[in-house]
Amino acid sequence: xxxxxxxxxxxxxxxxxxxMRAEDHSHTRVVVGMATCxxxxxxxxxxxxxxxxxxxRNLTDKISVTQTGCIGLCQYEPIVEVMxxxxxxxxxxxxxxxxxxxxLERHLVGGHVVExxxxxxxxxx
Amino acid sequence: MYRxxxxxxxxxxxxSSGSQQIMEALKAEIEKNGLTEEVSxxxxxxxxxxxxxxIMIIYPDATFYSMxxxxxIPEIVAEHLLKGRVVTRLLYNETVTPAxxxxxxxxxxxxxxxxxxxxxNCGIINPEVIEEYIGTGGxxxxxxxxxxxxxxxxxxxxxxxxxxxxxxxxxxxxxxWKLARQNDADxxxxxxxxxxxxxxxxxxxxxxxxxxxAVLEAMAIAGYAIGASQGYIYVRxxxxxxxERLRIAINQAREMELLGNNIFGSxxxxxxxxxxxxxxxxxxxETALMTSIEGNRGEPRPRPPFPAQKGLFGKPxxxxxxxxxxxxxxxxxHGAEWFASMGTEKSKGTKVFALGGxxxxxxxxxxxxxxxxxxxxxxxxxxxxxxxKFKAAQTGGPSGGCIPAEHFDIxxxxxxxxxxxxxxxxxxxxxxxxxxxxxxxxxxxxxxTVEESCGKCTPCRVGTKRMxxxxxxxxxxxxxxxxxDKLEELCYYIKNNSLCGLGQTAPNPVLSTLRYFRDEYEAHxxxxxxxxxxxxxxxxYRIDPDKCRGxxxxxxxxxxxxxSGTVRNPHVIDQDKCIxxxxxxxxxxxxxxxxx
Numbered sequence: 001x002x003x004x005x006x007x008x009x010x011x012x013x014x015x016x017x018x019x020m021r022a023e024d025h026s027h028t029r030v031v032v033g034m035a036t037c038x039x040x041x042x043x044x045x046x047x048x049x050x051x052x053x054x055x056x057r058n059l060t061d062k063i064s065v066t067q068t069g070c071i072g073l074c075q076y077e078p079i080v081e082v083m084x085x086x087x088x089x090x091x092x093x094x095x096x097x098x099x100x101x102x103x104l105e106r107h108l109v110g111g112h113v114v115e116x117x118x119x120x121x122x123x124x125x
Numbered sequence: 126m127y128r129x130x131x132x133x134x135x136x137x138x139x140x141s142s143g144s145q146q147i148m149e150a151l152k153a154e155i156e157k158n159g160l161t162e163e164v165s166x167x168x169x170x171x172x173x174x175x176x177x178x179x180i181m182i183i184y185p186d187a188t189f190y191s192m193x194x195x196x197x198i199p200e201i202v203a204e205h206l207l208k209g210r211v212v213t214r215l216l217y218n219e220t221v222t223p224a225x226x227x228x229x230x231x232x233x234x235x236x237x238x239x240x241x242x243x244x245x246n247c248g249i250i251n252p253e254v255i256e257e258y259i260g261t262g263g264x265x266x267x268x269x270x271x272x273x274x275x276x277x278x279x280x281x282x283x284x285x286x287x288x289x290x291x292x293x294x295x296x297x298x299x300x301x302w303k304l305a306r307q308n309d310a311d312x313x314x315x316x317x318x319x320x321x322x323x324x325x326x327x328x329x330x331x332x333x334x335x336x337x338x339a340v341l342e343a344m345a346i347a348g349y350a351i352g353a354s355q356g357y358i359y360v361r362x363x364x365x366x367x368x369e370r371l372r373i374a375i376n377q378a379r380e381m382e383l384l385g386n387n388i389f390g391s392x393x394x395x396x397x398x399x400x401x402x403x404x405x406x407x408x409x410x411e412t413a414l415m416t417s418i419e420g421n422r423g424e425p426r427p428r429p430p431f432p433a434q435k436g437l438f439g440k441p442x443x444x445x446x447x448x449x450x451x452x453x454x455x456x457x458x459h460g461a462e463w464f465a466s467m468g469t470e471k472s473k474g475t476k477v478f479a480l481g482g483x484x485x486x487x488x489x490x491x492x493x494x495x496x497x498x499x500x501x502x503x504x505x506x507x508x509x510x511x512x513x514k515f516k517a518a519q520t521g522g523p524s525g526g527c528i529p530a531e532h533f534d535i536x537x538x539x540x541x542x543x544x545x546x547x548x549x550x551x552x553x554x555x556x557x558x559x560x561x562x563x564x565x566x567x568x569x570x571x572x573x574t575v576e577e578s579c580g581k582c583t584p585c586r587v588g589t590k591r592m593x594x595x596x597x598x599x600x601x602x603x604x605x606x607x608x609x610d611k612l613e614e615l616c617y618y619i620k621n622n623s624l625c626g627l628g629q630t631a632p633n634p635v636l637s638t639l640r641y642f643r644d645e646y647e648a649h650x651x652x653x654x655x656x657x658x659x660x661x662x663x664x665x666y667r668i669d670p671d672k673c674r675g676x677x678x679x680x681x682x683x684x685x686x687x688x689s690g691t692v693r694n695p696h697v698i699d700q701d702k703c704i705x706x707x708x709x710x711x712x713x714x715x716x717x718x719x720x721x
Contacts, residue, residue: 021182
């Protein structure tokens with residue numbers, strides 16, 4: 001190790017992976033429905049896409065991407081729910097890896113809900 | 126990029142309950158389900174809840190599975206990792222709310238009052254991968270010290286932080302370093318005392334197994350501060366996992382040039398070697414430890430000269446304990462004020478304790494100084510099993526003493542514990558309930574010191590032996606009150622005249638039990654009775670003729686044929702034949718057998 005910069009480069013690379021292993025109440029939770037219905041309609045690529053993006057952008061200290069079972073709206077799968085602390089839950093339906101990237105970009109990073117992909121724009125207050 | 130990390134504890138506790146097999150089964154099952162690219166399996170150090178091992182934590186949702194078996198693996202993979210459905214039956218029951226939902230691990234009684242500094246990476250990172258340590262800010266403190274701070278700055282920072290030696294003595298670490306820095310020499314040494322020997326203590330082992338790089342980093346910082354280029358870690362050979370992980374860590378640090386020449390491009394060079402101890406308790410004493418590293422028989426030598434003047438190979442040396450080192454990188458990174466904001470007036474920061482004995486959550490905890498014994502035992506430790514009553518807690522191992530119930534609310538710090546006749550010690554905390562005999566406990570520790578005395582000085586070699594003889598007499602009901610006086614007199618004599626810490630503290634278990642439980646000693650002597658029903662010579666097993674139904678079960682189970690009687694008539698125990706094994710009492714279905 002010849003310089004602090006060299007050390008910090010390794011740290012940046014590793015940080016997103018290690019900080020996934022933290023527990024914090026202020027995390028935003030992104031939950032992907034991964035029951036049989038979800039998997040059948042393609043939830044797994046959505047999940048891996050979201051998880052990879054969050055890690056690539058070093059967001060693991062703020063956002064955790066997890067799975068859940070059947071949400072109960074099988075016809076709308078793949079479903080992704082976004083739960084930000086102190087805010088109402090947002091439900092995105094019929095997701096694809098591409099749409100997921102857009103949600104991450106505009107909603108999770110930009111702070112604006114992507115209305116056209118939500119379960120019902122009218123439900124969101 | 127993995128979307129999920131499965132952490133499996135690879136500490137000594139969980140390894141002995143089969144975590145290696147679980148890890149292999151897990152990897153195979155993950156491959157079978159095609160999840161190799163998505164889920165990573167990480168071996169970590171100790172999580173602390175050793176009683177519930179083998180332990181598995183799945184991130185990012187932080188699901189805590191306890192007592193996992195190989196048979197459970199297919200279900201965990203198929204349900205949790207594939208479909209995101211938590212396997213509720215394997216959850217640590219504290220994380221399940223009465224309503225059935227799962228709460229965060231950090232909100233459970235065991236974890237919520239803890240504050241982890243020395244253990245911050247234990248159970249979080251893979252100790253065999255240096256990049257994971259760097260990912261949590263590792264080696265950043267060393268970089269900061271070498272590029273931005275002078276040796277005096279480092280020492281001042283430690284002095285301001287108020288860090289005291291975690292091996293038990295509580296000597297201010299900054300002062301130790303300052304003394305070693307002031308002594309000029311062509312060569313100085315940095316030593317790490319990892320010869321953890323107290324019965325029931327495993328704090329240092331867990332740090333070495335869970336976060337070995339933290340110790341290496343701190344030793345390099347120490348080398349820079351005092352002007353040393355060589356470090357030694359003296360670790361017990363009985364800690365094979367810790368030794369192996371230290372070896373791996375040292376090699377990785379050398380490869381990355383975090384040990385070696387011109388670290389971080391500075392003109393500072395430092396290397397570390399391991400020295401294995403063969404398991405002599407006295408080698409945890411600093412002068413004996415250094416004698417042992419030098420290749421001689423591990424015997425203590427008189428102080429002064431102190432190690433800071435003439436230590437290893439006659440050169441100025443500092444010797445710190447594993448846990449002390451584990452705190453140092455964090456103090457450098459977060460500042461002395463941050464550390465000094467935790468704890469009590471004279472004891473700053475946190476302390477790691479190994480909980481053992483009659484307590485629910487056997488395991489490893491790290492608490493801020495000043496936490497009360499009640500909080501540690503009742504809240505974090507989950508209380509005493511089977512509804513038994515708390516009698517005393519033993520801290521400091523064979524050098525320490527007992528804390529009785531009357532001091533249950535004392536805030537734990539160095540000075541408070543000394544004021545009540547115990548000591549902080551390295552962190553073993555053994556809980557005793559009403560079924561434990563305090564004379565027997567004192568005898569247990571004396572047996573240990575008699576065995577471990579190196580024999581160099583007479584007070585310790587002969588004195589502790591005589592003490593043990595008197596204690597044995599007491600537990601057999603053969604002692605007189607004069608013997609008790611003699612025992613007490615011997616205690617003070619040995620304390621004042623022994624060469625090293627082992628002898629000077631050996632009488633402490635007797636003195637502190639005499640101070641708080643003299644009535645138990647007197648019951649053994651005057652009434653020939655052991656109040657807790659432990660000392661075999663003083664108790665007899667009897668059969669209550671009113672309760673005995675004559676089922677003959679006891680007679681059939683007695684290994685010495687001491688019980689006689691006919692079917693459906695009360696049985697009798699022949700006291701001359703009885704060997705007091707208690708087998709009859711265990712077998713009796715009617716509670717007719719009692720101890721007297």
